[in-house]
Each structure stands twice: as structure tokens, then as C-alpha cells.
Amino acid sequence: MTVVITGVGAVAEEPRPGQGQGEDGPWFDAAAHLGRRGWKYLTPATRYLLAAGNEALGRRHTDPPLTGAEAERFGVVTGTQYAIARVHRRMDTVLTTEGVRGISPAEVPGFSMNTPGSQLAISTGARAFSVTLTNPVTAGLEAVQFAVTALRAGRADVVVAAATDQAPEDRGGSGAYDAAAAVVLAARGRTPGPAGAEGPLAAVTGGLSRFLPPGPAGAVDPAALAASAARVAALARGTDGVRLVVGAPPAAASRAAEVRDAVAEALAESGIPVRDPAADGTRPARHCAVSGLLDLVGLARAGEPALLVSLSEPGHLTAIGIHRPETVGPEFI
Amino acid sequence: MTVVVTGLGAVSCFGSGIGALWEGLLGASRRPDPAPDVCGLPARPHLYAVPDADAPGRGTGRTGALLATAVAEAVAEAGLTAGDLRDAGLTVGTSLGDIDLSEHGVGTGAGSSPGQDTVTGAGAPFDGAVSVPPPATHRVAASLASRFGIGGPGQTLSTACSAGAYAVAWGAELIGTGQADIVVACGGDAFSRVAVGTLQRFGLLDDACCRPFDTGRAGMVTGEGAAALVLESAESARRRGRTAHAVLAGHGWSCDAHHPMAPEPSGEQLRRAAARALAGIDGAPGAAVLHRAGVAVNDTVESTAISAAVTAAGGSPGEVLGYAPKAVMGHTAGAAGVFGCVIAALVLRHGLVPPNAHVTDPDPDCPLTVPLDAPAPLARPTVLVSGTGFGGNNAVLAWRAAA
Numbered sequence: 001m002t003v004v005i006t007g008v009g010a011v012a013e014e015p016r017p018g019q020g021q022g023e024d025g026p027w028f029d030a031a032a033h034l035g036r037r038g039w040k041y042l043t044p045a046t047r048y049l050l051a052a053g054n055e056a057l058g059r060r061h062t063d064p065p066l067t068g069a070e071a072e073r074f075g076v077v078t079g080t081q082y083a084i085a086r087v088h089r090r091m092d093t094v095l096t097t098e099g100v101r102g103i104s105p106a107e108v109p110g111f112s113m114n115t116p117g118s119q120l121a122i123s124t125g126a127r128a129f130s131v132t133l134t135n136p137v138t139a140g141l142e143a144v145q146f147a148v149t150a151l152r153a154g155r156a157d158v159v160v161a162a163a164t165d166q167a168p169e170d171r172g173g174s175g176a177y178d179a180a181a182a183v184v185l186a187a188r189g190r191t192p193g194p195a196g197a198e199g200p201l202a203a204v205t206g207g208l209s210r211f212l213p214p215g216p217a218g219a220v221d222p223a224a225l226a227a228s229a230a231r232v233a234a235l236a237r238g239t240d241g242v243r244l245v246v247g248a249p250p251a252a253a254s255r256a257a258e259v260r261d262a263v264a265e266a267l268a269e270s271g272i273p274v275r276d277p278a279a280d281g282t283r284p285a286r287h288c289a290v291s292g293l294l295d296l297v298g299l300a301r302a303g304e305p306a307l308l309v310s311l312s313e314p315g316h317l318t319a320i321g322i323h324r325p326e327t328v329g330p331e332f333i
Numbered sequence: 334m335t336v337v338v339t340g341l342g343a344v345s346c347f348g349s350g351i352g353a354l355w356e357g358l359l360g361a362s363r364r365p366d367p368a369p370d371v372c373g374l375p376a377r378p379h380l381y382a383v384p385d386a387d388a389p390g391r392g393t394g395r396t397g398a399l400l401a402t403a404v405a406e407a408v409a410e411a412g413l414t415a416g417d418l419r420d421a422g423l424t425v426g427t428s429l430g431d432i433d434l435s436e437h438g439v440g441t442g443a444g445s446s447p448g449q450d451t452v453t454g455a456g457a458p459f460d461g462a463v464s465v466p467p468p469a470t471h472r473v474a475a476s477l478a479s480r481f482g483i484g485g486p487g488q489t490l491s492t493a494c495s496a497g498a499y500a501v502a503w504g505a506e507l508i509g510t511g512q513a514d515i516v517v518a519c520g521g522d523a524f525s526r527v528a529v530g531t532l533q534r535f536g537l538l539d540d541a542c543c544r545p546f547d548t549g550r551a552g553m554v555t556g557e558g559a560a561a562l563v564l565e566s567a568e569s570a571r572r573r574g575r576t577a578h579a580v581l582a583g584h585g586w587s588c589d590a591h592h593p594m595a596p597e598p599s600g601e602q603l604r605r606a607a608a609r610a611l612a613g614i615d616g617a618p619g620a621a622v623l624h625r626a627g628v629a630v631n632d633t634v635e636s637t638a639i640s641a642a643v644t645a646a647g648g649s650p651g652e653v654l655g656y657a658p659k660a661v662m663g664h665t666a667g668a669a670g671v672f673g674c675v676i677a678a679l680v681l682r683h684g685l686v687p688p689n690a691h692v693t694d695p696d697p698d699c700p701l702t703v704p705l706d707a708p709a710p711l712a713r714p715t716v717l718v719s720g721t722g723f724g725g726n727n728a729v730l731a732w733r734a735a736a
Contacts, residue, residue: 065590072605076588081471085435088527092436095373095530102373108535109593109723111527113428113471113491118724121590127602130588130726131499134430134471134489142488146503149510155586208512209486211423211478224419224484314475316487 002188003148004200004325006158008297009055011048012179012287028178034061041106045083046116048180049164053120056160056182065125073190075128075156077146078117079139079163081289083132086166087111116164128156137249137285137312138209139163140181140293144320145207147185157190165288175250179287181294201300205321206235212259213315220258220315228317229262232309233270235321239305241273242321247283247291248311256282256311263307275304285310296320336505337577337735339570340411340563341675342403342519345662346381346556349402355679359708361690363661364542365554372530378538380524381556381663390476394431395523397473399559399668404477404519411563412575413515415482422513423478423487426500426520427667428722429528430471430489436526473521485513491667494624496520497560498670498720498728502584504564514569520671521559528666529555535594537628543664545625545632545657546703548694553626556663560671562678577735579678582715583613589725596631596725600638603719603727607642610717610731617648618731619713620686621701622673624721625657626664631721636699639719653717654709655701656680660690670720674730677716681734684711 013027030039033051038061042050053076054061066074087110094102109115114132121130133139133146140163147159162182185204210228212220236242244263248256260282264274285291292310299306300322309319343350346365347357357363365379372378389398413421474489486507490499497520504518532538532553539552570577585606589597596603611618621639625632640650658676659665665672680686685708692705702709714734721727 071590072587084429085470088429088432088435091527091531095526098373100373100530100534103531103534105535108531111531112493112593112723113430114493114722114724114726115593118493118588118593118726121588121724122592125590127588127590129586130492130590130724131503131586132491134427134491135474135487136472139489145486146488149506149512152510153506209422209488211475211484211487213475213479312475314472314479316475316478 001152003151003185003204004188005183005202005204005300006186006200007056007058007184008201008300009052010181010294010297011051012294013177015177042119043087043110045080045164045166046119048178049078049116049120049162050123052180052182053160053162056184057124065123067125071125071127073128073157074126075150075159076117076121076126076130077143077159077161078120079133079143079289080116080165081134081136081139082165082168083116084111084113085168120162135312135316137289138310138316138318139289140291141308141310141318141320142209144183144296145209145318148204148207151185151187158184158186160184163290163293165290167288175286176288177286179290179294181290181297183296183300200325201303202322203325203327205323207320210317211315212317214255218254220255225258225262229266232263232307232319233266235319236267236272236305236307239272239323241275243276243280243299243304243306244274245280245283245295246309246311247285247295249313250284252311252313253282259309259311334509335567336508336564336581337567337570338562338579338678339565339575339577340407341578341678342406342561343675344383344399344402345558346383348384350406357661358658358687361661361688365663368524368529370526372526374533378529378533379542379554381554383557393476394433396427396431396521397476399523400473400477400519400521401480403559403561404481404517407561407563408481408517413563417515418482419484421483422485422504422507422516423474423483424500424504424516424518425474425489426496426671427473427489427491428493428496428522429525430473432470432525433523435470483517492726493722493724494666494669495720495722495726495728496667498673498718498730501562501671501674502586502728502730505581505584508564508566515563515565517561518564518671519559519561520668522666522668523557539627542691543627543659544691545627545660546689546692546696546699548696550627550629552628553664556665558662558665558668558672560668560675562671562674579681579732580735582731582733583610584730585609587727591725594723596634596721598634600634602725603635603638603721604641606727606729607639608645610729611642611646613731614715614733616646617643617652618715618717619711620654620656620680621717621719622676623655623657624719626659633698635719635721640700650700651702653701654686655699655703656686657689670728673718673720677718677732680711680716681714681732686711
């Protein structure tokens with residue numbers, strides 16, 4: 001069964017040193033994305049997620065949610081690492097200074113990590129499942145891996161795999177920025193016709209997750225690295241070359257380079273060239289858990305075979321492979 | 334592909350270990366303690382606290398420490414070697430992760446330098462700048478994977494209070510789709526000042542104790558704890574020569590898509606998840622470990638949904654022994670669903686369902702049979718486990734005894 005990407009959406013703050021920060025920051029106009037009503041009490045991370053999800057689905061925030069059998073075959077999976085960080089800290093301050101009466105009942109759901117994803121599920125009518133994944137950095141691509149697994153297991157016919165993050169307060173100088181991204185994944189053959197006006201953007205060849213902790217000197221165990229690189233490279237089977245993008249926080253940049261070199265070597269052993277290596281390579285995961293998904297959105301729009309890898313500082317690695325949309329997908333690696 | 338359980342672990346308000354958990358459940362008398370913090374309330378709220386928990390390791394919070402204790406027990410019972418764990422998966426259900434790192438500033442205060450990663454103790458500032466973000470609190474999966482050398486697929490699931498049920502179900506999916514032969518599925522949550530304060534702001538806490546089956550119930554009481562299961566394919570267990578404790582017969586997921594905090598009143602989506610789980614067994618299960626937390630609306634919706642699914646499967650709700658462990662261990666949030674599965678395995682092992690505690694006036698709206706005064710024998714070797722959470726996130730699992 002082949003999983004295809006039928007829609008993508010993204011909103012992302014880009015580095016602009018010296019800009020002031022509003023609640024959402026000056027880069028995001030909630031009214032432009034969501035209309036005038038229905039989002040006042042939602043957190044910024046939730047607003048970003050709704051904007052990206054709606055764009056990927058080709059819907060407006062005011063459109064009615066799905067109902068009936070279609071809703072029961074539609075799922076949402078959301079990755080985030082800082083969804084509640086600001087809310088939680090503010091609530092904690094209120095509790096320790098003003099007491100519990102200082103917290104508005106309207107903002108109570110905001111303390112739960114899954115609230116952004118749940119709001120997307122409520123808004124769109126996703127009744128197959130709504131799951132939130134929270135590993136730092138890799139959670140965005142994990143959402144895709146989760147969605148593909150659920151589609152292949154028959155738990156849904158269409159899944160929005162999304163990610164959202166609102167960077168922590170002290171981002172001035174931290175290099176972390178707000179963003180959300182979403183891809184719509186569908187089981188080809190289980191949905192009527194090609195979703196989207198122009199058909200699928202890409203086929204997903206598979207996904208995998210590994211844990212590669214840094215050793216005492218910071219480098220990964222060579223045997224474990226080689227084994228994982230071989231698994232990642234196998235996601236490119238059937239292609240005549242791939243673009244290879246490895247994203248990681250700057251603190252894990254050297255390990256990202258190690259992973260990239262190891263995957264490139266494994267690809268070479270399989271006779272699969274890396275395309276346009278100068279343009280891709282390793283990238284700083286500036287948008288927290290959304291980073292990998294932002295890369296996926298861009299590469300899916302490009303319509304070329306690609307391997308995307310997200311690496312976290314503690315050692316999680318998640319990889320997703322995509323191919324041209326007409327491709328028949330293989331099984332998991 | 335058949336998925337079995339070969340290892341169990343737990344740390345709860347009864348102390349460390351599966352034995353302490355089972356004894357505490359059978360005792361059916363535990364009541365909560367005062368929480369360690371007033372949480373912005375006029376008086377300290379109640380908490381089913383873990384006594385004598387291991388101190389968190391460097392860069393790990395209290396939830397991570399509880400999880401490490403539970404996982405160590407499960408991994409030891411399953412007899413997993415370092416080689417087995419190298420490609421094993423890890424799924425973690427948690428609502429708030431190591432939230433004490435945020436509430437008490439651990440990892441950003443004394444003893445850690447700017448830019449230091451809270452798990453590894455290594456690292457450097459982002460972009461070479463002096464200022465760094467506060468620690469993401471959901472690093473428990475990384476700390477566990479590092480500590481136990483678990484090198485396969487690893488995810489942290491945070492579907493509020495159904496996170497544990499989803500973690501077990503997702504672990505089974507990883508095995509069923511060939512992404513791992515063995516998965517350590519676990520869940521944990523520790524005391525959080527913000528969680529308790531905000532739950533009280535919404536009127537969801539009982540100021541006496543947790544009373545899921547009593548008409549006088551007034552809400553949930555939070556609890557601390559962690560639980561773990563070693564899941565593996567039946568073929569893997571056979572190859573390793575391990576005895577299975579229980580077999581996963583089926584599991585179902587659904588989402589209410591209704592409200593951020595309240596369940597969909599008809600319970601239709603929870604019923605659908607239960608029906609899918611029950612499709613793996615014949616008729617009614619012998620028992621149901623319910624999510625019931627003492628919140629009247631939620632408890633009633635759950636009873637209605639589970640009963641409807643049992644009836645649709647050809648059984649009668651009265652044949653099913655209903656059990657709500659939160660009465661004696663509190664609502665352990667992201668751990669609750671894993672505790673439910675561990676308890677299901679213990680119920681199958683002992684052939685007994687513990688009595689439900691703190692019931693003076695039994696809930697007349699629950700059509701299941703509710704043991705009150707003594708353990709009840711399990712008539713059929715199958716147990717249903719129900720998990721629900723904020724956002725209407727439902728996961729239901731069905732277990733049967735190993736042959």
C-alpha cells in the first residue's frame with residue numbers, strides 16, 4: 001500500500017534580528033489565517049498549527065468539520081516540543097503569586113501538551129485518532145512516521161501529520177523560532193481520486209526511528225552509526241538519486257555531519273547518488289520540532305526523491321523517504 | 334502478528350515493584366496524602382504520592398526517575414540483554430514529562446551551565462549565543478534510551494491521560510509493522526503544581542479521595558507513578574525462551590473531536606474504539622480495567638460506551654467485572670493506561686479482580702458488575718483496558734491470558 005502526500009502547509013518565523021515580539025510575534029497575522037473569530041483563547045502554537053493544517057487540507061478555519069464515516073477515517077498526529085512551555089511557566093507564576101483564582105478557566109486546557117493537536121482534531125473533525133508526539137526536534141518527522149504506520153495498519157485513510165512550536169521566551173539569541181507545518185497523507189486506493197487539485201505531490205517510501213546517543217567524546221558509536229545509516233539509505237531504494245537533508249540543533253551539528261556522511265556513504269554503496277549536495281547537506285533545526293517537517297514540505301513541493309533526517313541533541317534520529325508521486329511504495333525498513 | 338507481554342514493572346503510591354502494586358490493589362484501602370505544595374489553593378490538595386522514590390539522576394526529573402525504576406523491573410523480568418535492547422523500541426506515555434525541571438528550575442539553575450543539555454550534561458549554546466532556551470521537559474524517552482541502551486524506534490506520546498494506553502498500543506503497532514521485535518512500552522507522571530492547580534480551577538478535584546464508583550464522588554485526585562511492559566512478537570519471545578504473561582488480543586483508537594476537556598456525551602467514539610479492541614476476543618471480557626477517575630460525567634460516558642461495545646460483541650455488561658484502580662492509586666495521568674495494562678496482566682495471572690475501594694453508595698448507572706468487599710474470581714481469561722484523555726483521545730486494549 002502506497003502512502004502519498006496530497007497537501008502541504010507551513011507558517012514559519014524567519015530570523016530577523018532586532019524585531020520586537022508580540023504574543024504571536026509580528027510575523028504571524030492570526031486573522032489573516034483564521035478569520036476574525038474562534039481563536040482568541042487559543043495559544044499561539046495552536047493558532048500556527050491550525051493555519052498550517054488548514055492550508056495543507058485546502059480548507060478555511062470557518063469550514064465545518066468532517067462528519068460521519070469520512071471523519072472516522074481521518075486522523076491527526078502532531079509533533080511539538082515546546083507547546084506548553086510559556087503557558088506552563090505563566091500559570092506557575094500565577095499560582096505562586098496570585099493563587100488559583102488568577103487562572104482563567106478559558107485557558108485551563110492550555111496546560112496540557114496535546115491541546116494544539118486536539119484543537120486541530122476538533123476543528124477538522126478527525127475521529128480516527130488524535131495523537132501528540134513530544135520528543136524534542138524529531139517529533140515533526142515522527143508525526144509522519146506515525147501517520148504512515150497508521151495508514152498502513154488500516155487505522156485511517158487520510159492523516160494530517162503536523163508540528164507546531166512556540167520557541168521559549170528567551171529566544172533572543174537562542175536561534176529558535178516559531179513555526180508550524182503540516183502534510184496530508186493518504187492511502188492511495190483507499191481514497192476516491194487524487195486528493196488535491198493537481199494530484200499527489202510525492203509518495204512516501206517509508207520512515208524509521210533510531211536512538212544514537214553521543215559517546216563520551218561526542219561522536220556516535222561507529223557500528224551503530226553505520227547500521228542506522230544503512231537503514232536510512234534503504235529508504236531510497238528504487239530511486240536514481242536523492243536529495244539528502246539532515247537537520248539538527250546547532251549543538252549537535254558535528255553529529256549531524258557524521259550522520260550525513262554515513263548515509264551518503266551507504267547510498268554510494270547502493271549506487272544511489274546524492275543530488276545537489278551543495279544546496280542541502282546539514283541544516284540547523286531553528287524551528288524546534290517543526291524543522292524536519294518544514295524541510296519535508298519544501299522537498300515535497302519540489303517533487304524529487306529525497307531523504308530527510310532529523311537528529312536531536314540527546315540522540316533521537318528520525319528519517320523519512322519520499323519519491324515521485326507515481327511511485328509504488330515499499331514496506332518499512 | 335501476535336504481540337505478547339514478557340516483562341512488567343511498576344512504581345506507585347504503594348512503593349516499588351509489581352508485588353507492592355498487587356498487594357496494594359488487593360488491600361483496597363489506600364487514601365491520598367497531602368501534596369508537597371499548596372498549588373495556589375487555600376490548603377494543600379491531596380496526592381497519591383510515591384514514597385521513597387529514587388532521586389532523579391543528572392538532568393532527569395522526577396518522572397524520569399520513576400520511569401527508570403519501572404523500566405528496570407520490566408527489562409529484568411523479561412531477561413533482555415544489551416544485545417536485545419540495541420534494536421528494541423521504546424514508547425513513553427506521559428502528560429507533562431519532567432515538568433519539575435520547569436516548575437523548580439532544575440537544569441537551568443545552580444549546577445548546570447548555560448547551554449547544557451539536561452539529559453547528557455553536554456552541549457553548547459544555540460548559535461554560539463549566551464542565552465539558551467529552557468529545557469524541553471519531554472526528554473524522558475531520551476534519558477531512558479540512554480540509560481538502558483535502547484537503540485530502536487522511540488517516541489514520546491502525550492495524549493493527556495490516555496498517553497499510556499496509546500504508548501502500549503503504538504508499541505504493538507511498531508511490532509506489528511515490523512519496525513521492532515521488542516518494545517519497552519511505559520508511562521509515567523509525577524506531581525505537578527500547575528496540573529493540580531489548573532485542574533482545581535476547573536473544579537475537577539475531589540477534596541476527600543478518589544471515589545470512581547461512589548455516587549458521592551466529586552472529581553479526580555492526582556497520583557504519581559510509572560509502569561512498564563516489555564512487548565514482543567510471539568516469535569521473538571519463543572526464540573528467547575521467555576514465558577508470555579498476556580497476549581494482546583486487539584486495540585482500538587478514536588477521537589471525540591468534540592471539546593478540549595469534556596468527553597463527547599454519547600460516548601460513540603469511545604464505543605467504537607472498544608468495539609475494535611473487542612473484535613479480538615469472543616463476546617464479553619472477564620473484566621474491564623476502567624479509566625474511571627471519579628469525574629461523574631466522564632465515568633458515566635465510559636460505562637455507557639464500554640457496555641454498548643460489550644453488548645454489540647454479543648455479551649452482557651453484567652458479565653463483566655468492572656475495576657477502577659484510581660480509587661487507591663489516584664490518577665497517574667500519562668501512566669494510567671500502562672498501569673491499566675499491567676493490572677490486566679496481573680488479573681490474568683492471579684485470576685482475580687481486586688475489590689473497588691471507597692464505595693459507600695454504589696453508582697447505579699454502571700451496568701457492569703462491581704466487586705466491592707473482596708477480590709472476585711475472573712470467569713473468563715480476558716481483560717479490557719480503557720484509556721481516555723483531554724481532547725477526547727481514546728485508546729482501548731483487549732488482553733487474553735497466554736496459552
